[in-house]
Amino acid sequence: MEWRDQGILLNLRRHGETSVIIDVFTRTHGRHAGIVRGGAGRRLGPILQPGAQLDLTWRARLPDQLGGYTVEPLRSRTYTAISDRVALAGLNTVCALLTFCLPEREAHAGLYENTEFLLDLLEHPEVWPLAYVKWEMQMLEEMGFALDLSACAVTGATQELIYVSPKTGRAVSRAGAGEWADRLLPLPPVLRGVGDGNPEEIKQALHTTGHFLQNHLAPSLGNRPMPEARSRFLNALNRRT
Incomplete structure (x- = not known):
């Protein structure tokens, strides 16, 4: 059993002395794990960082096995983000949320394409927060x-x-809210695709999307706690603005 694809490295963990198990969001195979032999070594260790874009070949004897990856780096995003606190926190948040919510081996081609586009914008801090809201x-x-x-x-x-x-x-609407206005969430224009999103609108938008992540998505996944990476990203973004 074998396939080849491109993917974004979400996370990894040590496996034995020299290998790692990587969790990758791929274009056509969804979130998919596998072992990389020698992944903890000098050649691959610096490459296998969250957010890295990889060319992947996966092999296993049976389709339901963990299998193994052969990887070739296409580009690293850690080096782009490491010099900027908000960018690095944002990169970690994207990877953490995808790990949190994506089912294994289920393709989400549209989300994959948008995630790749979003991560390639990390070096443009003037537009990245708005792109993240849309993501x-x-x-x-x-x-x-x-x-x-x-x-x-x-x-x-x-x-x-x-x-x-x-x-x-x-x-x-304003008229429809009536006496319930104080119980509703804000709807800044950027959530409707209007405007460039000033810092206050971005903050409001992330408050609203965060409510649905916390109170709708998380319960559907067994009430697992939301990744702390998102809170760190919001704190970094608030400090900058």
């Missing part, structure tokens, strides 16, 4: 928790949509 929105949609922000859930209006229902993920 979290897509991840929620891929996992079955898409937000419906097209019209007010109460009145059907398409104007003055400034809230999101924390229960349904649907937009709510």
